[in-house]
Amino acid sequence: MKTTDIYGLPYIEAGDLVSAAPAQFKTMAEGIETALAEVDSRNTPAGVKPVIATTLEALAAQTGVTGQTGYVTADTTTANNGPYFWNGSAWLPYATGGMLDDLRNQLTQGYESGTFSGQTNGDAVAEISWKSHTTKPAGMVVTRLRIDNQSDDSTVYIVPYLWSLRPGSAWVRFRNNLMNTWATTYAVSFCWFAWWD
Structure with missing residues (x-):
């Protein structure tokens, strides 16, 4: 027999033998009774009333009804205080x-x-500053985006290179491969992703 996901109600499968039917029906009836008892106990004063304890140890010594709330109010480890279920x-x-x-x-x-959307500097560099890290990342990926008013050739031939990874920032340098020069003071747009170990 298998059981349902939520309440664990047992049910008969095609491969179950007819000779075992009485025991299987008993198991099904007991499973339904257990689920009904759990639902009924949630609707009693004891089932809906929170269990209050001054310490987590005192709360752990008590049992509850599945889904019932408990509170720890004055544990010496302050992280233990608060709601439980x-x-x-x-x-x-x-x-x-x-x-x-x-x-x-x-x-x-x-x-x-x-x-990043902006211009490269006189060294053809666009600098990215980290928002929440102060160490150098393990790596970074850059993907160039096309700017609406730029030609397709510009998008193809202006290529980003990850030039430098630093504790506070990264440099992405752009090369104009059509002209065989660095793309200084050039409008660029790109997405970037950096990760730390």
């Missing part, structure tokens, strides 16, 4: 604003990206 076997913390900020920072701490 009972998942059926343990109290797990709800994601707080601080937790989400930390997760967002972890997800973005390893890379930066952006688009």
Whole structure:
């Protein structure tokens, strides 16, 4: 027998033997009864009332109804204070604003990206400054974008080169391969992606 995803209700499959039908029907009935008991217990005063404890250890010593909220109010480890929910076997913390900020920072701490639109300087360089990193990245990718008023030839022959990776910035230098010169004070647009180890 297999079970449903949400409440774990057992059901008969095509390969199940008819000779096992009584036991299978009993298992199905007990699965439905367990699911109904869980739903009913959520609608009781005990099931909807939050479980309050002064420490995480005290909260962990109590059980709840699946989905029930619990609170830790005065733990000496301040990170333990706050809302929790009972998942059926343990109290797990709800994601707080601080937790989400930390997760967002972890997800973005390893890379930066952006688009540059402007002119190269007298050395044919466009400089990108890092927004949230102070160390040199492990690598960077640059992809040239076509500017609306530029010809197709200009887009094809003006080529970006990643010239320098630094702790505070990167230099992207542009070469005019049609004229065999550097593209100084030239309007360019490109996307870039840099990553850190």
